[in-house]
Amino acid sequence: MTRAQGNSNATGKESPAAAKRSAPKKRGVILGLVGALLLGTAAAGIVAVRTRSRAHPVESKPLPETVLHLETFVVNLSDDDRTYLRVGIDLAVVEPEARKGEKEGAEPSGNVAEIRDTILGVLTATESTALMTSEGKRHIKEVLRDTLNTRIPELKVRDVYFTEFLIQR
Numbered sequence: 315m316t317r318a319q320g321n322s323n324a325t326g327k328e329s330p331a332a333a334k335r336s337a338p339k340k341r342g343v344i345l346g347l348v349g350a351l352l353l354g355t356a357a358a359g360i361v362a363v364r365t366r367s368r369a370h371p372v373e374s375k376p377l378p379e380t381v382l383h384l385e386t387f388v389v390n391l392s393d394d395d396r397t398y399l400r401v402g403i404d405l406a407v408v409e410p411e412a413r414k415g416e417k418e419g420a421e422p423s424g425n426v427a428e429i430r431d432t433i434l435g436v437l438t439a440t441e442s443t444a445l446m447t448s449e450g451k452r453h454i455k456e457v458l459r460d461t462l463n464t465r466i467p468e469l470k471v472r473d474v475y476f477t478e479f480l481i482q483r
Contacts, residue, residue, distance in 0.1 A: 380407060385430075391441060393443075397442045400480040403475065432465050435461075
């Protein structure tokens with residue numbers, strides 16, 4: 315009987331001894347394929363998570379705000395003709411408990427006179443033509459915010475809102 319005949323019977327099927335010898339080989343191949351499949355799935359998951367995190371960056375949580383309402387301002391503008399501005403202003407400021415290093419219970423409106431004086435100084439130095447356009451209004455809001463944050467840094471103004479706006483010539 316030849317070696318090929320010893321491993322198979324007359325029907326061409328493997329003998330039980332030959333099946334036992336090839337079983338570890340099949341098991342190794344199957345385990346290798348399963349391992350490769352798991353590694354591929356893990357790699358695809360990592361790539362998907364990294365791509366998603368770049369596409370949607372995690373935004374930092376904004377500091378809580380409170381709105382500080384100020385009484386209406388009526389000011390003469392710097393035009394030569396008697397032009398005046400009547401404007402209502404509210405300030406979005408960082409809430410006192412969100413500010414670091416401040417005394418307990420400190421209010422952003424602690425010095426309303428200084429806030430109003432700063433705003434009056436900016437408004438009275440402005441000409442009416444600069445305030446007629448939406449771009450001019452946006453610009454004066456930025457100037458007010460920056461000036462208040464420079465002069466009164468503990469106030470931490472985040473935005474300026476006009477609640478009324480009237481220019482009279």
